[in-house]
Structures are given as C-alpha cells and as structure tokens.
Amino acid sequence: MRPFELFISLRYLRTKRRNGFLSLITVISALGIALGVAALITVISVMNGFQSELRDRILGVTSHVVVSSYQDLEGEETWRRVVDTAAEVPGVEAGAPYVREQGMLTRGSAVSGVLVRGILPEWEEGVSDLAANMQRGSLEDLQPGGYGVIVGKTVARDMGLDVGDPITLVAPSGQSTPAGMLPRMKRFTVVGVFDSGMYEYNSGLVYAHAEDVQKLYRLDGAFTGIRLRLAEPMDAPQVAERLGEELGGSYFVRDWTQRNRNFFQALHTEKVVMFVILFLIVMVAAFNIVSSLVMLVNEKRGDIAILRTLGASPGNVTAVFMIQGTIIGLFGVVLGGAGGVALALNVEELVAGLEGLFQTQFLPGDVYSVSRLPSDLYWTDVAWITGAGLVMSFLATIYPARSAARTDPVEALRYE
Numbered sequence: 001m002r003p004f005e006l007f008i009s010l011r012y013l014r015t016k017r018r019n020g021f022l023s024l025i026t027v028i029s030a031l032g033i034a035l036g037v038a039a040l041i042t043v044i045s046v047m048n049g050f051q052s053e054l055r056d057r058i059l060g061v062t063s064h065v066v067v068s069s070y071q072d073l074e075g076e077e078t079w080r081r082v083v084d085t086a087a088e089v090p091g092v093e094a095g096a097p098y099v100r101e102q103g104m105l106t107r108g109s110a111v112s113g114v115l116v117r118g119i120l121p122e123w124e125e126g127v128s129d130l131a132a133n134m135q136r137g138s139l140e141d142l143q144p145g146g147y148g149v150i151v152g153k154t155v156a157r158d159m160g161l162d163v164g165d166p167i168t169l170v171a172p173s174g175q176s177t178p179a180g181m182l183p184r185m186k187r188f189t190v191v192g193v194f195d196s197g198m199y200e201y202n203s204g205l206v207y208a209h210a211e212d213v214q215k216l217y218r219l220d221g222a223f224t225g226i227r228l229r230l231a232e233p234m235d236a237p238q239v240a241e242r243l244g245e246e247l248g249g250s251y252f253v254r255d256w257t258q259r260n261r262n263f264f265q266a267l268h269t270e271k272v273v274m275f276v277i278l279f280l281i282v283m284v285a286a287f288n289i290v291s292s293l294v295m296l297v298n299e300k301r302g303d304i305a306i307l308r309t310l311g312a313s314p315g316n317v318t319a320v321f322m323i324q325g326t327i328i329g330l331f332g333v334v335l336g337g338a339g340g341v342a343l344a345l346n347v348e349e350l351v352a353g354l355e356g357l358f359q360t361q362f363l364p365g366d367v368y369s370v371s372r373l374p375s376d377l378y379w380t381d382v383a384w385i386t387g388a389g390l391v392m393s394f395l396a397t398i399y400p401a402r403s404a405a406r407t408d409p410v411e412a413l414r415y416e
Contacts, residue, residue, distance in 0.1 A: 005319040008307075009327060025292040026328060032285025033332030033389055034339065040278045040385045041340025041377075046347060047271045048381070049374030051264070055233075057197040058260060060129035061205070064236050065092075065243065065255045068225035073097065075221060082226050085246055091230050091239045094126030097223040099213045104170040105151075105206065106185075110159040114206045116169065118213030127229040130194060130207065137163045137192025144211040148191035152202030156193045165190045169208075171217050186216050282389050285332065286396040289325050293400030297321065304404055314405035321401040322394070329393020337386045344377045 067086065073079045083095040099118030104111060121139045125131050131139045135153060142148050149169065151161060161167060171184040188208065196202055214221055230239055236255035244253040257264070297304070304317055343350070351373045355361055 003319075005316055006323055008320050009323040025288055025295070029285050029288035029292055030328050030332040030335070032288055033282055033329055033393065034336035036278060036281030036285055037333055037336030037385055037389045038340035038343060039281060040275065041337065041382055042343045042347060042375075043274055043278060044271065044381050044385070045340075045344035045375045045377045046373060047267070047274065048376040048378055051267050051271075052376050053374045054198075054267070055264070059233055059256060060133065061196045061198065061201045062256060062259070063127055063227035064230040064233050065228040065240050065253060066225050066259070067095075067228065067243065067247065068252050068254075069250060070252065073223040073225065079223050079226060082247065082251070086226065086228055086243055089239060089243050089246060091232060091235050092228055092243075093231050094123075094229045095226050096120060096123035096127045097210065098225060098227050099210050099217075099219065099222075100224045101213060101217050102172055103206075104172075105155065105159065106168045106170060107159050107161070107166075112155055112159060112203075114155065114204055116213055117205060117207050118210035119207055120210050127227045129196075133194045133196050135193045135195050137190075139192070141191035142207065142209045144209050146191075146209070147186060147188045147212050148208065149188040150192035150194055150207040151190060152205055153193055153195045154199060154203035155206065156190070158203070161190050161193070163190055163192065169206075169216065173217060184216060184218075186212075188212075279388065282392055286329070286392040289328055289393060289396040290400060292328070293321055293325050293397060294403065296324075297400055297404040300404075318401040318405040321404050322397040325397030325400070326390075326394050329390060329396070333386050333389040333393065336389070337382060340385075341377065341382060344375050347375045348373055 065086075067082055073082065079097040083097075086092050086095050097120060099116075101116045101118070102113070103116040104113050106112075119130075119142070121142045125139065130150075134150075137150065139150070142150065149167060151159075151167075156162065159167070167188050167190055168185050169188050171186075173184060192207075194202075194207075196205075210223065213219070228239075228243075230236055233256065237257055240253045240255040240258075244251070247253065307317060307320075308314075
C-alpha cells in the first residue's frame with residue numbers, strides 16, 4: 001500500500017488543474033531540467049572526446065617519456081646503455097635515440113622554419129606512430145648518407161613539395177669562410193610526407209636520418225636524448241620518477257604530462273567552466289519548480305486545511321509537495337539523461353550528416369587541431385550530472401513545502 005503522501009502527490013500530478021498556466025510552468029520546469037541535463041552530458045562528452053583525441057595525436061608524435069643528459073649522449077654505447085636501463089623499468093615498452101635541432105627549409109622563394117628531428121628508422125617505429133601516419137613514401141626510405149627528409153603535409157602543401165623533390169635545409173650554426181660567417185646548408189630530397197592530425201606538427205616538424213643531421217650540425221655522433229614509449233601513457237609520471245632514480249642525477253627525465261601541462265590544464269579549466277555555465281540551465285529550471293509549487297500551494301489551501309483537520313501533520317504536508325517537486329525533477333532528469341546519452345553516442349554521425357546536408361565543414365582542418373567532432377561518454381559524468389540535477393530538484397521543493405506546512409487550517413478554510 002502506498003503512503004498517502006505519495007498517493008496525494010501523484011493525484012495532484014494527474015488532476016487537470018483549473019489554472020492552465022500552472023500546468024504550463026510545471027511542464028516547462030521538467031523540460032528545462034531535461035534540456036540542461038542533455039546539454040551537459042553531450043557537451044562534456046564532446047570535450048572528453050576532444051581531450052582524448054588531442055592526447056592520442058600528441059602522443060603519436062611526441063614521446064611518453066624523454067631522457068636527456070646535461071651533456072649530449074655521445075656514442076652508441078652510451079644511448080644503448082640508457083635504453084637497456086629503461087627497458088628494465090616496468091611499463092616501458094620501447095626506446096629510441098633522437099637528435100633535435102632548429103632549421104630552415106628553403107625552396108626558391110619559399111621559406112619555412114622547422115624543428116628537425118633526427119631518428120634511426122629501425123628504432124623509431126617502436127616509440128611513435130610516424131610509420132602509420134605516412135601519406136606518401138616510407139619510413140625505411142630514410143637511409144644514412146642519403147640525405148632524405150620526411151615533411152608534414154602542411155609544409156609539403158605550402159612549399160609545393162612531393163616525394164623526390166629537392167629541398168635545402170639551412171642550419172643556424174654558421175661556418176667561417178673568407179667572406180665571413182655563412183650558415184651551413186645541405187641539399188636534401190623529400191622521401192615522404194606525413195599527416196599527424198595536428199597542424200602544429202604538420203607545419204613545423206621534419207624528420208631526417210640521425211646520421212645526416214649529426215653531420216650537418218657537426219654533432220660528432222651525439223644524440224639529444226632517448227624517447228620512450230610506455231604500455232600505459234597515464235602511468236608516465238610514476239615511470240619517469242622510477243627511471244630517474246635508476247639513472248641517477250646525471251640524467252634528466254620528463255614525461256608528457258609535464259611537457260604539455262599548460263595545454264591539458266587549459267582543456268580541464270574549459271571543461272569545468274562549461275559545466276558551470278550549462279548547469280545554470282538546470283538551476284533556472286529548478287527555480288521554475290519553486291514557482292510552480294508555490295502557486296500550487298496557494299491553489300490547494302483548502303485541500304491542505306482539510307488534510308490538517310483530518311490529522312495530517314505538518315511533516316505529512318511537507319512530504320506531499322516535496323515528493324511532487326521531486327517527481328517533476330526526476331522526470332526531467334530521466335528524460336534529459338536518456339536524450340543526452342543518445343545524442344552523445346551519435347553526435348559525430350549527426351554532425352557529419354549536417355555537414356553533408358549544408359555542404360560545409362564546421363571544423364576545417366587548416367583552422368582547428370581536430371577536424372571532426374569526437375565524443376567520449378563517461379558513465380561517471382552521466383552519474384554526476386543526473387545526480388546534481390536530482391539534488392537541485394529536491395532542494396527546490398524545500399521552501400514551497402515548508403510554506404505549505406505552515407498553513408493555518410482555519411485561515412485557509414476562511415480564505416476558501
């Protein structure tokens with residue numbers, strides 16, 4: 001048998017009220033909560049998708065952990081010893097040496113400043129997704145002494161490059177000649193074009209064989225550091241700390257969370273701000289519940305007086321209106337939660353359909369880092385959002401319900 005408070009609350013919800021405006025406010029309150037919850041779930045899921053997509057693309061080009069020395073790693077024996085030591089740390093899958101230098105590409109009147117990364121192709125495949133990101137050419141085409149270079153698709157487009165085209169790489173360190181200091185330069189051949197999915201890397205990063213870079217920059221066989229790939233990127237801070245203890249104080253170990261801290265902190269801050277802004281929709285809808293219940297209390301003064309006369313306590317009257325407001329909020333939260341989950345799971349297909357319908361692209365690849373609208377639904381986010389909506393709905397019922405409980409039966413009947 002249902003408690004009479006629940007019975008009366010459901011009866012009030014089913015009864016056709018004389019005041020149609022009051023019913024309209026109730027419907028708007030439920031729909032407002034549904035809209036706010038659905039918008040929150042969808043937007044937070046899209047922001048989760050952006051964060052995951054950007055993290056995966058960044059980690060596909062950069063490394064999970066970088067080991068460097070206060071002096072360059074000179075000789076193969078030195079960097080192999082570091083790689084072997086790192087391989088003994090749990091979580092480390094692979095390591096590879098690299099050379100990093102600044103340079104400038106020139107071809108005719110076209111000039112582009114780039115970051116030159118010298119690699120050993122047979123080792124690079126274990127620590128990055130460069131081989132999978134190749135649009136044209138192959139990673140194996142980088143041969144020592146061949147002076148080949150792999151450029152990003154943006155560099156290739158802006159400078160009109162394709163596989164087999166010559167390009168001049170200028171090193172900032174100069175050489176002394178009778179005519180004065182002149183920059184060092186070397187003619188390279190484009191052997192591949194890659195697409196990392198990130199405009200910053202496609203327009204500012206080129207790959208060459210480590211031996212060729214060492215010769216051009218006169219590094220005498222020295223490497224800048226060691227790049228490591230982990231089984232679980234999220235464990236990078238712990239692995240980096242453990243590796244730093246193993247290698248000792250002569251080496252400097254940094255993980256990807258340190259090198260990209262500001263970027264991901266900005267994404268997190270934006271996510272929090274967006275949550276607060278959209279949650280205001282739920283709060284406005286909750287205020288509508290307050291106004292709806294206050295008007296209902298005024299309309300039902302006679303019913304309240306009869307209930308009090310029949311022996312209902314102020315707590316019973318309070319429960320009637322709190323249950324009714326909570327039911328309105330629960331309906332809105334359930335409706336919004338279901339709609340938000342459905343939209344979050346299909347937002348990418350929906351956006352693609354709208355782009356095809358209007359013959360446009362909402363996120364151009366040459367403007368945004370991600371040219372599609374990814375979505376990553378976390379059920380913990382759904383639980384937090386729906387839970388917050390229910391709490392707001394419940395809190396909105398307190399004042400009207402307490403007001404109803406303070407109604408004087410005699411005054412209410414006289415009012416009627």
